Amino acid sequence: MKNSDNIILKNINKSYQKGKNTVVVHRDFNLTIESGEFVTLMGPSGLGKSTLLHLMGGLDQPTSGEVIIGTQRIDDLKQASLTQWRAENIGFVFQSHHLLPVLSAQGNVELPLALTSLNKKQRQEHASYALELVGMSDRASHFPKELSGGQEQRVAIARAIVSDPHILLCDEPTGNLDRQTANEILALLDQLNRDFGKTIVMVTHDKKAANYASRVINLESYIGEAHNCHMGENR
Amino acid sequence: MNLLVLVWRNSFRKKVRFWLTCTSVMVAFFLLTTLSGVDQALTANVSSSNQYRLMTSHKISMTQSLPINTQQKIAALPGVKKVSFASWFGGYFQNEKNQLPVTAVDHHHYFNLFDEYIIPGEQLAQWKKTRTGIVIGQGLADKYGWKIGDTVPLSSSIWMNKSGSFNWSFTVSAIYQTAQHSSADNKVFFQHAYFDKGRAYANDSLGWLSTEITENANVDDVITAIDLLFSHTNNPTRTTTEQVFIKEQAQQFVDMAMVINLVVVAVFSTLLLIVCNTMIQTIRERNNESAMMKALGFSATRLIQGIYLEALLLIGLGALVGSILASLSLALVGQSFNDFLPGISIKPSHYLTVFAWVNIAAAFCTVFPAVAIKQLVISKTLGDKA
Numbered sequence: 001m002k003n004s005d006n007i008i009l010k011n012i013n014k015s016y017q018k019g020k021n022t023v024v025v026h027r028d029f030n031l032t033i034e035s036g037e038f039v040t041l042m043g044p045s046g047l048g049k050s051t052l053l054h055l056m057g058g059l060d061q062p063t064s065g066e067v068i069i070g071t072q073r074i075d076d077l078k079q080a081s082l083t084q085w086r087a088e089n090i091g092f093v094f095q096s097h098h099l100l101p102v103l104s105a106q107g108n109v110e111l112p113l114a115l116t117s118l119n120k121k122q123r124q125e126h127a128s129y130a131l132e133l134v135g136m137s138d139r140a141s142h143f144p145k146e147l148s149g150g151q152e153q154r155v156a157i158a159r160a161i162v163s164d165p166h167i168l169l170c171d172e173p174t175g176n177l178d179r180q181t182a183n184e185i186l187a188l189l190d191q192l193n194r195d196f197g198k199t200i201v202m203v204t205h206d207k208k209a210a211n212y213a214s215r216v217i218n219l220e221s222y223i224g225e226a227h228n229c230h231m232g233e234n235r
Numbered sequence: 236m237n238l239l240v241l242v243w244r245n246s247f248r249k250k251v252r253f254w255l256t257c258t259s260v261m262v263a264f265f266l267l268t269t270l271s272g273v274d275q276a277l278t279a280n281v282s283s284s285n286q287y288r289l290m291t292s293h294k295i296s297m298t299q300s301l302p303i304n305t306q307q308k309i310a311a312l313p314g315v316k317k318v319s320f321a322s323w324f325g326g327y328f329q330n331e332k333n334q335l336p337v338t339a340v341d342h343h344h345y346f347n348l349f350d351e352y353i354i355p356g357e358q359l360a361q362w363k364k365t366r367t368g369i370v371i372g373q374g375l376a377d378k379y380g381w382k383i384g385d386t387v388p389l390s391s392s393i394w395m396n397k398s399g400s401f402n403w404s405f406t407v408s409a410i411y412q413t414a415q416h417s418s419a420d421n422k423v424f425f426q427h428a429y430f431d432k433g434r435a436y437a438n439d440s441l442g443w444l445s446t447e448i449t450e451n452a453n454v455d456d457v458i459t460a461i462d463l464l465f466s467h468t469n470n471p472t473r474t475t476t477e478q479v480f481i482k483e484q485a486q487q488f489v490d491m492a493m494v495i496n497l498v499v500v501a502v503f504s505t506l507l508l509i510v511c512n513t514m515i516q517t518i519r520e521r522n523n524e525s526a527m528m529k530a531l532g533f534s535a536t537r538l539i540q541g542i543y544l545e546a547l548l549l550i551g552l553g554a555l556v557g558s559i560l561a562s563l564s565l566a567l568v569g570q571s572f573n574d575f576l577p578g579i580s581i582k583p584s585h586y587l588t589v590f591a592w593v594n595i596a597a598a599f600c601t602v603f604p605a606v607a608i609k610q611l612v613i614s615k616t617l618g619d620k621a
Binding site: 079096 | 237240244524537
C-alpha cells in the first residue's frame with residue numbers, strides 16, 4: 001500500500017459542449033487532498049462534484065490543467081495506461097452499485113482480481129477477506145437480486161477495496177439507502193479510513209457524512225473563496 | 236471467477252433469446268451443410284468423367300435419334316480409335332418410385348471404351364451371348380438382392396415393345412464394380428440389339444455415340460471432323476468431350492444448386508443480421524455494467540474479447556447442432572436419393588468451411604458492439620450527477 005498518494009488538482013479547467021453552447025464546469029480549480037484524508041465534497045447539484053471525482057479517478061480528463069496522484073500525472077496518460085493505472089490505484093463506489101447480476105457476491109468481488117496475476121485460490125482468499133471486512137461473509141454465495149440495497153452497497157465496497165487501492169472514490173454511496181443503512185455504510189468507510197489508511201473522497205448530499213469526514217469541502221463556498229482570493233491577487 | 240465464466244453466464248442471461256437466436260443460426264447452418272452435400276454429389280458425377288472421350292448426339296437435342304450407321308461413318312474418320320453407341324431406356328423396377336438408370340449399349344464395343352466398369356471376363360462373355368442379358372452394378376445387386384441368372388422385369392416410361400407393353404424382361408448376366416465405391420454402381424446396361432429389335436418404333440437408330448481418339452489425335456480436330464461429316468445431312472450432330480457433355484447434362488441441377496445457393500446466402504445473411512442485432516441489443520442492455528468494468532480497470536479490448544466469445548458460443552453452438560442434424564439427414568436422404576442423385580455426402584473440408592464461417596460471423600457480430608464499447612464514456616454512462 002502506498003502512503004504518499006496525495007491528490008492534486010492544479011489549475012483545472014473543465015468544459016463540455018452542449019449543443020452549440022459551451023458549458024464551463026470548472027475554471028482554474030485547485031485542490032489538494034493529503035494521503036489518508038477522508039474528504040467529503042458537498043454542495044448543490046450542478047457544481048461539478050462528480051466531475052472532480054471522475055477527474056481524480058481518470059474516468060474523465062480536464063480541458064486543461066493537471067491531475068497528479070502521488071507522483072503520477074494522470075491527465076496526459078493514454079487510455080490503455082490509464083486503465084491499467086486505475087485498476088492498480090483506485091477503488092470506486094457509486095450510488096448505484098452496478099453489481100453484475102450473473103455473479104454471486106463472491107464473484108463480483110473477485111472480478112477486479114481477474115486483471116491480476118493471482119491464481120484462483122488467491123483470488124478467492126482475497127475476495128473472502130474483503131467480504132469479511134464489510135461484514136458480508138455469510139452472503140458470499142448470494143446473487144445481487146437476493147441482497148438488500150445496503151448489502152449490495154457493502155459488496156460494491158468490498159469490490160472497490162479487494163485489489164487494495166490506496167484511494168477510494170465514492171459518488172453518493174448512501175444516496176439510495178435509508179438512514180440506518182446509510183450510517184452503517186458511512187461507518188464502514190470511516191473504518192477503512194482509520195484502520196487501513198485509505199484516502200477517501202466522497203461526493204454526497206448527506207449532511208451526516210460530515211460527522212465521519214476529516215475534512216468537509218462545500219464546493220460552493222470553496223469556489224467562491226478561491227475566486228475572491230484570485231480577484232484579490234489581481235488587484 | 237474468470238472471463239470465461241463471465242462469458243458463459245452472460246450468454247445464458249436471457250435464455251429464451253439465446254435459444255431462439257441459436258435456433259436461427261442452426262437453421263442457417265443446416266441449409267448450408269445440406270446444400271454442400273447436394274453440391275458434392277453434382278460435382279462428383281462431373282469430375283468422374285473422362286476428358287479424352289467424345290460424346291456425339293443429335294445437334295437439335297439429346298432426345299432426337301441418329302441413324303445406326305453413324306457409328307461406322309465416325310469409325311472411318313482419321314484419329315478415331317473406337318466408337319460405341321447407346322440409347323436411353325428410362326427404366327424402373329416394379330413401380331415408378333424405383334427409377335433406375337437403364338441404358339441400351341452396343342455390346343460389342345461399349346465396355347472396351349468404358350473400362351472403368353470392372354466386369355469379370357466370363358460374365359462379360361456370357362452377357363454378350365445372352366440377348367436379354369443385363370449388366371448391373373454391385374450396389375444395385377446388393378440393394379435388390381439380384382444374382383447372376385435371375386430374371387428381372389424392368390419397365391420403360393418411354394419405350395413400348397412390339398407386343399404393345401412397356402414391360403421388358405431381362406436376365407442378370409454380369410455384375411460390375413468400380414475402382415472406388417461411387418455413384419456409378421447403380422446402373423443397368425443391356426444389349427442395344429435386343430432393344431432395337433424389340434421396340435415398337437424408331438428402329439435402326441441410336442441415342443448418342445461415344446468415341447475414343449488415338450493417342451496423337453487432336454481432340455478439336457476430331458470433334459470438327461465428326462460434326463462436319465454430318466453437317467449437311469438430315470441428322471446433323473453436336474460433338475463435345477465427355478466432360479463437357481456431362482457438365483451440360485448436370486447444368487440443370489447445377490443451376491438449381493446456384494438458385495438454392497443464392498437463397499441460402501440470403502437466409503444466411505438475414506440470420507447473421509439477426510444475431511448481430513441480438514448482440515448489439517445485449518451490449519446496450521449492459522451499458523452500465525460495461526462502464527463499471529471499464530472503471531474497475533478492464534480495457535476495451537478485454538470487454539470486446541468477451542463479446543466475441545459470447546458471439547462465438549452462440550453461433551458455434553447453432554452451427555454445431557445444425558451441421559450434425561444436416562449430416563444425419565443427408566445420410567438418410569442420401570440412401571433414398573441414391574438412384575436419382577447418387578454420391579450425396581459431406582466432404583470433411585466442409586467442416587473447415589463451417590469453422591471459418593462461425594469465426595467470421597462471430598467477428599462480424601462483434602464489430603458494432605466493439606465500436607460501442609470503444610466509444611463508451613464511463614463518466615457519462617455512470618451518471619454525471621453533481
